[in-house]
Amino acid sequence: MATDTELTRLVKDRIIQFMTARNYSLAVLSDRSGISEVGIRNWFPTKNYIPTLPALEKIADALDIYPYELFCRDGDVMPVSPENKEILKKIELLSARQRLIIVELIDSMINPTGRT
DSSP, X not given: OOOOOHHHHHHHHHHHHHHHHHTOOHHHHHHHHXXXXXXXXXXXXXXXXXXXXHHXXXXXXXXXXXXXXXXXXXXXXXXXXXXXXXXXXXXXXXXXXXXXXXXXXXXXXXXXXXXX
């Protein structure tokens, strides 16, 4: 069993913060993530196991956040509204060429005259 570093304590604290904000119990997080409740419970003080990156990806998905949000302190992450998260998820499905077209379209909407 490894001991917690500052980063792993931060990640565990962030999981608890997001759970609290969403009013999720360990049972709910377990159900949404597909990770056993005992497995999640073992990450915290009584057992102090360190979650794997694949497990953290499942937790982030269950919490409806991006995985990097687990590694940032409050205020370090630019908040993204639920609507914008949906847009970003859809953009991630596009090809590089399609993304370029979207950027050009947005640029033309923001600056219709093309002047900078």
